[in-house]
Amino acid sequence: MDQLTDVMNALSHPTRRAILGQLARGPARFLAIAEPLDVTLNAVTKHLKLLERAGLIERRRQGREVYTSLRAQPLKEVAAWVHEYERFWNERLDTFEKHFKDREARKEKRR
DSSP states (O other), rough: OHHHHHHHHHHHHHHHHHHHHHHOOOOOEHHHTTTTTSSHHHHHHHHHHHHTTTEEEEEEEETEEEEEEEHHHHHHHHHHHHHHHHHHHHHHHHHHHHHHHHHHHHHHHHH
C-alpha cells in the first residue's frame, strides 16, 4: 500500500486518532498512552504498531523507558489530498451561489 492509504487507514479508527491527539501534546510512555483509553493493553499495542507502520509515530528508548512521539509529516500528504476536494466543493458552492443570485436579480428586473 502507498503511504497515503496507510495514513488514512490509521486515521480511520477513533482510538488511533485519540492516541495521535494525546501525542500531539508531547511524547509519552506506553502506559500513559494506554491509561485514558477504554481498550486492552494488547489492543493499544496493535494500534501503536499500525500507527508506526503508517509513519505517524516513532519510538525511542531513553534508558529503560520507551517513549512514543508523534510524527506529523505524513499528515501533510493527507491535508494536500483533502485540499483538492475542498477546492472542488468551493467551486461548486460558488456556482450554486451565483445561480441563486442571478435568479434573484432576474426576479427583481421583472417587478
